[in-house]
Amino acid sequence: MDAIRGRVPTKAKHWWRLTLLAALLYSLLLFNRPDPTTRTLPGADGSNFAKVKARCQYLARKAGPPSDFHERVHSDRYVPGTRATLITNAKIWTGNHDGTEVVHGDILLDRGIIVAAGRVQNSTIQYYKDIDIIDVHGSWVTPGIVDMHSHVGDSPSPELNGAADDNSEKGPIQGWLRSLDGLNTHDDSYSLSISGGVTTALVLPGSANAIGGQAFAIKLRKTNERSPTSLLLEPPYTINNSFPDYNAPPRWRHLKQACGENPSDVYSMTRMDTMWAFREAYNKARQIKEAQDAFCTKVLDGEHKNLGQFPDDLKWEALVDVLRGKVKVHTHCYEAVDLDDLMRLSNEFKFPIAAVHHASEAYLVPEVLKSGYGHPPAVALFATDARYKREAYRSSEFAPRILAENGFSVAMKSDHPVQNSRYLLYEAQQAFYYGLPDNLALASVISTPARILGLDHRIGHIKEGWDADIVIWDSHPLALGATPSQVFIDGIPQLKLAHMVMKPGSFQAVPKVPNFDKEAAAAVEYEGLPPLGTTKAPSAHVLFTNVNSLVYRDDGDIHEVALASTSGLGIVLVRDGVVECSGAEARCTDALLAAPSVEIIDLKGGSISPALVSFGSPLGTEEIASEDSTNDGLVYDPFISKVPDIVGGDQTLIRAVDGLAFGTRNALLAYRAGVTSAITAPSHAAFYGGLGTAFSLCASHKLQDGAVIQEIAGVHVSIRHFENGPSVSTQIATLRRLLLESPGGETGHWFKEAAQGAIPLVVEAHSADIIATLILLKKEVEQTRAVTVQLTITGASEAHVLAAELGQAGVGVILNPARPFPTLWEDRRILPGPPLTEHSAISKLLAHNVTVGIGVLESWDARNARFDLAWAALEAGGQISRKQAIALASSNVEKLLMGSVSSARTSDLVATQGGDLFEMSSKVVAIISPRQRSVELLL
Ligand SMILES: *[C@@H]1O[C@H](CO)[C@@H](O)[C@H](O)[C@H]1NC(C)=O
Ligand SMILES: *[C@@H]1O[C@H](CO)[C@@H](O)[C@H](O)[C@H]1NC(C)=O
Numbered sequence: 055m056d057a058i059r060g061r062v063p064t065k066a067k068h069w070w071r072l073t074l075l076a077a078l079l080y081s082l083l084l085f086n087r088p089d090p091t092t093r094t095l096p097g098a099d100g101s102n103f104a105k106v107k108a109r110c111q112y113l114a115r116k117a118g119p120p121s122d123f124h125e126r127v128h129s130d131r132y133v134p135g136t137r138a139t140l141i142t143n144a145k146i147w148t149g150n151h152d153g154t155e156v157v158h159g160d161i162l163l164d165r166g167i168i169v170a171a172g173r174v175q176n177s178t179i180q181y182y183k184d185i186d187i188i189d190v191h192g193s194w195v196t197p198g199i200v201d202m203h204s205h206v207g208d209s210p211s212p213e214l215n216g217a218a219d220d221n222s223e224k225g226p227i228q229g230w231l232r233s234l235d236g237l238n239t240h241d242d243s244y245s246l247s248i249s250g251g252v253t254t255a256l257v258l259p260g261s262a263n264a265i266g267g268q269a270f271a272i273k274l275r276k277t278n279e280r281s282p283t284s285l286l287l288e289p290p291y292t293i294n295n296s297f298p299d300y301n302a303p304p305r306w307r308h309l310k311q312a313c314g315e316n317p318s319d320v321y322s323m324t325r326m327d328t329m330w331a332f333r334e335a336y337n338k339a340r341q342i343k344e345a346q347d348a349f350c351t352k353v354l355d356g357e358h359k360n361l362g363q364f365p366d367d368l369k370w371e372a373l374v375d376v377l378r379g380k381v382k383v384h385t386h387c388y389e390a391v392d393l394d395d396l397m398r399l400s401n402e403f404k405f406p407i408a409a410v411h412h413a414s415e416a417y418l419v420p421e422v423l424k425s426g427y428g429h430p431p432a433v434a435l436f437a438t439d440a441r442y443k444r445e446a447y448r449s450s451e452f453a454p455r456i457l458a459e460n461g462f463s464v465a466m467k468s469d470h471p472v473q474n475s476r477y478l479l480y481e482a483q484q485a486f487y488y489g490l491p492d493n494l495a496l497a498s499v500i501s502t503p504a505r506i507l508g509l510d511h512r513i514g515h516i517k518e519g520w521d522a523d524i525v526i527w528d529s530h531p532l533a534l535g536a537t538p539s540q541v542f543i544d545g546i547p548q549l550k551l552a553h554m555v556m557k558p559g560s561f562q563a564v565p566k567v568p569n570f571d572k573e574a575a576a577a578v579e580y581e582g583l584p585p586l587g588t589t590k591a592p593s594a595h596v597l598f599t600n601v602n603s604l605v606y607r608d609d610g611d612i613h614e615v616a617l618a619s620t621s622g623l624g625i626v627l628v629r630d631g632v633v634e635c636s637g638a639e640a641r642c643t644d645a646l647l648a649a650p651s652v653e654i655i656d657l658k659g660g661s662i663s664p665a666l667v668s669f670g671s672p673l674g675t676e677e678i679a680s681e682d683s684t685n686d687g688l689v690y691d692p693f694i695s696k697v698p699d700i701v702g703g704d705q706t707l708i709r710a711v712d713g714l715a716f717g718t719r720n721a722l723l724a725y726r727a728g729v730t731s732a733i734t735a736p737s738h739a740a741f742y743g744g745l746g747t748a749f750s751l752c753a754s755h756k757l758q759d760g761a762v763i764q765e766i767a768g769v770h771v772s773i774r775h776f777e778n779g780p781s782v783s784t785q786i787a788t789l790r791r792l793l794l795e796s797p798g799g800e801t802g803h804w805f806k807e808a809a810q811g812a813i814p815l816v817v818e819a820h821s822a823d824i825i826a827t828l829i830l831l832k833k834e835v836e837q838t839r840a841v842t843v844q845l846t847i848t849g850a851s852e853a854h855v856l857a858a859e860l861g862q863a864g865v866g867v868i869l870n871p872a873r874p875f876p877t878l879w880e881d882r883r884i885l886p887g888p889p890l891t892e893h894s895a896i897s898k899l900l901a902h903n904v905t906v907g908i909g910v911l912e913s914w915d916a917r918n919a920r921f922d923l924a925w926a927a928l929e930a931g932g933q934i935s936r937k938q939a940i941a942l943a944s945s946n947v948e949k950l951l952m953g954s955v956s957s958a959r960t961s962d963l964v965a966t967q968g969g970d971l972f973e974m975s976s977k978v979v980a981i982i983s984p985r986q987r988s989v990e991l992l993l
């Protein structure tokens with residue numbers, strides 16, 4: 055392409071001249087019309103008639119690959135010079151037969167395609183003089199992951215002002231726009247997502263419009279051309295030609311639509327307005343289509359005369375193609391009302407919907423989806439990302455399995471960068487955990503999206519003749535934390551050097567998962583809002599049997615006792631929420647005999663572990679993130695607006711405890727996943743935070759015993775590059791003044807406490823430069839005041855750069871999120887972890903003796919702490935113990951935010967059945983609570 059680029063200007067000049075000439079002739083023809091009975095219209099004379107006829111015949115042609123597609127000997131994306139590769143001794147999940155086929159053997163890649171799969175004959179290999187041979191020693195190998203909902207490139211990371219190119223604000227109907235036109239090639243996500251095994255993505259326009267525009271499938275690898283166009287996978291021929299070759303069969307096109315809140319919000323519309331916008335647009339397209347059909351009936355009948363022009367409109371041609379069934383229509387559509395609207399639209403205008411995306415209520419209305427025109431849509435979902443707006447309030451983690459049971463194609467998607475597509479496989483793992491069968495779970499991010507996109511003739515499968523997009527995994531891909539050791543795209547290896555960690559041998563098999571049949575049925579019965587409360591064990595004594603291990607906290611320390619012995623698994627006897635005795639059954643005989651009655655819970659080889667603590671999201675101060683009426687709201691920030699005098703001006707510091715709301719669904723779901731308390735700061739838009747608070751996630755109101763665990767937990771501020779906010783240096787100056795000059799009022803009081811080391815000073819900061827400045831400021835305060843400041847940095851994307859300095863300065867870090875992403879410029883120097891780097895940020899900080907905690911950014915994610923920890927421990931490859939991992943979301947978080955840790959007498963324990971807290975085989979069945987003096991049962 056570079057060579058061609060040099061020639062373009064001269065060619066282009068000629069082209070323009072020719073076009074001008076043609077336009078001139080054309081207008082002469084149109085406006086100086088000869089006698090209408092004798093004139094020959096463009097396209098109606100002998101030679102042009104053939105063209106018009108071809109165009110008319112083309113209208114009825116079905117989209118898809120040419121019938122001889124698999125006779126290709128190389129891929130159209132083949133890069134000459136790519137070496138052939140033989141992967142041997144692989145356990146190949148082929149994607150065939152609904153994801154149930156596994157073949158042990160070899161895969162030969164050459165010329166951008168899979169030349170052979172299964173047993174590759176020696177004679178075939180001998181044909182290659184020069185070939186790379188990789189013996190994968192029985193590793194799992196799959197086709198590349200396909201993300202069917204991404205904004206990679208159009209919403210690039212790190213995000214810079216004015217660089218989000220995925221939403222037009224020019225009106226609700228924008229069917230003529232193309233995501234390709236905004237596709238930035240310098241998004242850091244391309245290489246990050248490849249390192250998670252993602253090879254193909256459908257880049258959709260955003261959801262601000264009812265019809266947002268045309269979407270394009272791309273492969274993520276860097277190309278020699280460095281252009282957006284060179285990333286495209288089978289684009290429609292119209293990308294560079296309004297009148298493509300009518301002899302080649304059309305390729306599938308993609309269109310993005312959105313119903314519900316998003317288009318309504320942006321254009322101050324109601325759902326009624328949005329649906330009318332759709333109908334008006336499709337009516338226009340239908341009129342054009344009908345005119346074309348009438349025109350072409352004549353043409354195909356051989357009628358040459360009085361034809362007029364081919365009825366066409368460049369602006370509406372994409373929607374006409376929708377009506378001709380040549381476009382995969384992807385619709386962002388959440389609630390029953392929206393899905394119902396959409397299915398009626400599809401029937402009125404007679405076009406099928408390829409997939410509904412997000413579709414949080416799809417599992418509640420399968421019959422509605424089945425009523426869609428042509429065929430029911432596939433459903434593209436998040437696993438547990440939910441409740442962020444009304445439309446997502448009734449989402450269920452059981453939706454993938456329920457929809458699959460109803461015969462729907464289920465795909466998991468990232469909506470990147472909403473979810474980091476590097477971890478799209480984790481969405482499939484969670485869907486699997488909550489009941490989607492393993493074959494469909496893996497298919498949901500590989501072969502199912504390939505089929506939905508109309509690209510399964512070349513991607514999503516390991517078959518002879520398919521594209522050479524292959525991932526070699528370090529474990530079974532559904533095992534938590536599965537990481538690629540190599541990724542091929544078009545036969546080109548993408549990882550220069552893979553840093554791998556050792557995984558337990560058991561990770562090579564399909565993980566076991568618990569049974570959630572009852573919970574899934576309840577999700578439907580209660581229309582997405584099943585009761586989440588727990589019941590108190592009916593007796594003071596609860597006996598846990600078949601217990602594998604007991605991990606417990608003793609103030610700051612975490613201890614682990616293996617209970618399994620040669621004579622079998624152990625028992626744990628709890629009385630009034632406190633462990634009374636544990637070990638072999640004989641050890642507890644006396645206590646058992648003394649108990650008037652005993653509730654028995656069989657843990658089936660499970661464990662008892664410390665409960666986890668959540669931090670970083672507005673958990674406990676919000677129910678639905680985007681609904682103000684369900685939230686505490688934001689505190690005043692003196693930098694943004696004057697704090698009213700009646701509040702006390704800027705001498706007032708707000709307490710999160712005053713805004714707590716108990717019993718939110720996110721809190722209860724977290725509780726049911728072993729996260730029994732949270733520490734939350736007041737929600738704030740800029741610098742000024744307030745006083746954090748620690749509270750229980752199971753209490754139903756604040757006056758309940760133990761609801762508030764520690765009223766004040768840290769003084770919180772944020773020092774960041776705020777849009778329209780004060781400079782970073784201004785924020786630092788402010789913090790210095792607050793710490794050293796102790797102004798009056800509540801503010802003065804609490805910052806003085808922080809400066810004297812009596813309470814943690816918690817600063818949200820991401821950039822290494824800001825963190826370095828904070829380390830210096832800490833020293834300055836300590837020298838002035840001769841005390842030790844308890845400084846905790848949260849967020850901390852770039853903290854690993856200063857791991858040694860943070861360790862020396864005794865500054866604690868809460869990484870939030872636990873797995874990093876370069877969201878903004880101040881986050882861009884992340885340490886991505888394996889396979890890209892040896893260390894993860896967590897393991898590097900721990901290696902420098904930094905006290906580390908992990909957090910979550912959004913409340914729905916609090917429930918996933920146990921998997922975040924398990925993943926962190928895996929990534930550290932044995933450098934951190936299970937005990938250290940548990941501390942990351944329990945005692946360390948308390949130490950860093952509350953200034954001290956809960957004592958053993960007040961820390962909850964979590965009982966998991968079928969495995970320990972870190973394992974996908976386990977399910978939380980009880981919370982042992984000394985605070986409540988009870989055992990809370992979840993069964
Ligand atoms: C194929 O080649 C391998 C390695 O060179 C050799 O071990 C094996 O015996 C050969 N198999 C056949 C059928 O020739
Ligand atoms: C138009 O795009 C196709 C790729 O789809 C490419 O093969 C062709 O060369 C392009 N034509 C021009 C004139 O750039």
Ligand SMILES: *[C@@H]1O[C@H](CO)[C@@H](O)[C@H](O)[C@H]1NC(C)=O
Nearest residue numbers: 858861862900901902903904
């Ligand atoms: C971390 O602490 C351990 C134990 O106190 C010590 O041996 C080690 O040198 C420390 N590491 C660093 C990098 O300071």
